Amino acid sequence: MIKKLENNNFISNFEKSNEYRRVIHGLIPGGAHTYSKGDDQFPINSPAAISHGKGAYVWDPDGNKYLDALMGLTSVSLGHAFEPVLNRVREELIKGSNFSRPSIIEREMAEKFLSLLPQHDMIKFAKNGSVATTAAVKLSRAYTGRKIVARPYDHPFYSYDDWFIGSTDCDFGVPSEIKDMTVMYKADDLSSLEMLFQKYPNQIACIISEPEKFNIIEPNFYDKAIELAHENGALWVMDEMITGFKTDYPGSIKKFNAKPDLATWGKGIANGFSFCALTGKKEVMNLGGIKDENSKKLFLVSTTHGGETASIGAALATMEFFEKNSVVEYNKTIGQYFIDGATKIFYNHKVEEYFSLTGFNWSVGLIVKNQKKEPCMFYRTLFMQEMIKRGVLYQGILSPCFSMTKKDIDLMLEAFNDSVIVFKKALEKGYDNFLIGSEIKPVFRKYN
Known part of the structure; x- marks a missing residue:
């Protein structure tokens, strides 16, 4: 004290x-x-x-x-060092932390998290938020066949990867061709978004935005915003990296009953342990699958440590505590x-x-x-x-x-x-x- x-x-x-x-x-x-x-x-x-x-x-x-x-x-x-989380982490650690095939805890986590998201069907794990948001961008480009990503100019951060960092003052090392593929609009402003679609017709693959940052959002804003994106052939990516487990449980997606095509998750889910995720609709997420023969293979997220069991255990324990308390x-x-x-x-x-x-x-x-x-x-x-x-x-x-x-x-x-x-x-x-x-x-x- x-x-x-x-x-x-x-x-x-x-x-x-x-x-x-x-x-x-x-x-x-x-x-x-x-x-x-x-x-x-x-x-x-x-x-x-x-x-x-x-x-x-x-x-x-x-x-x-x-x-x-x-x-x-x-x-x-x-x-x-929250004991209910540490207890589950210890349980996983004594069983081993990484294997040459998926751990059974990966299914437990996937089913549990998706049970909170009736809007989404599939999930992919990651270790940091940049991997999740960049995976969402890649999926959006593959699904739409377009190159341009739109993000709010008045939001601070989405990824350390080139598609985002090239649109900031820290663009050193990012080719100009990549910088040109990210455009910006005013957050939470439909008219600004409409003007962007008019300026780049049939070119925008996705809108990525944090659902709440500084402004109070109207209850039906995301219905209108996502509809606008779809009318213009773009996907909507809701970045819940910050808002997840804070605005609501699991996040703003529930608070607004929003139906984004994809969502990214991270901070707060595992109480400080390294666990992030990308969730989305099956028709989009399945582009990263391997079961549809003769379809193009999208190399979505492939990370050795994505299935590391201690952090997944931490996430499961965190979710359990949220639900009970x-x-x-x-x-x-x-x-x-x-x-x-x-x-x-x-x-x-x-x-x-x-x-x-x-x-x-x-x-x-x-x-x-x-x-x-x-x-x-x-x-x-x-x-x-x-x-x-x-x-x-x-x-x-x-x-x-x-x-x-x-x-x-x-x-x-x-x-x-x-x-x-x-x-x-x-x-x-x-x-x-x-x-x-x-x-x-x-x-x-x-x-x-």
Whole structure:
């Protein structure tokens, strides 16, 4: 539990973290295996690595304890080292983790997950979200005979593969021919999508979009959007990588009774273990099959570790716990409790014009603004610095998990309140009098 820290008791010992930093960038490009965990995404006074976690908390190599606000980049929906999940993982580990033929647990997982999705008939496992979304793109191109992929320009990430990353500022190494095959529209905007179909008639293979990101979606939006795609000969791919197991169980596809042709799943399904999936209608998914003789073979997803049993066991245990414990509703309650408390803090300190809460109660984002009331990386970094100093590992997002309690959120709000006080002083005297080190940087940028 985070104790109230007096000014002389802030977390400040990062000796082992600093030693880790000195070594790691010579071993791993970027210092981590996702750029979202990189040093340039955190203030300098933050842990360089995590030694272990339990429940809603993590510890760094120096023994500092933090509330993990983002919960493993939103992948941990129940809690770190969550016993009901670990128990199933142990059961699978003692039986072996990978074989030369499929494990019987693969059928159990396929039947279980598809039972939640009356819209879909087949499933393919993967180990990361990029593999799943890229498989959806490949299927869509094969099914439609078209090349172009459409994605929202105001959504941050869909894949590290060329079809997506070539449409960002990080397009170094991507041939221009591939870049030209991804086009963009405004998320959740039918008129923007209509204009895209008019601009690229009979060329768009699929629309890929997260079902909920920043905006409140009308109940019948996906009926209209998917119908529009089909009228123009394109498939709809619903990317539930973030929304799955958060907006509803299993995700927004149920919440909106949506009927996308394909859907991708990942974060949250296996409580931090590596399990992702692509689901879809049989007529599309079966292009990746091997039973239809004389039909063209589509090399869909082929990964040695896709059937690794421990992670599949983790996913099954996570699903079982969700079904027995109303996890989605609980996590939303925790998120709303934070929203209410943070909003009150803003008004108490008369800084409501300098902060904006974004997203939803299942994923609460924060925008920090400067004196001109414009989003500012310097002030955002300062706010993160002050939160971390007070024992909250905070990247500007709260992703509630089942292990979090209102008491944990009270402690987070206490740190939030104190950080707002520092922010107010910085507004008056300048952030450079308070910020230690450099500001955080956008993940997608042309140059380091």
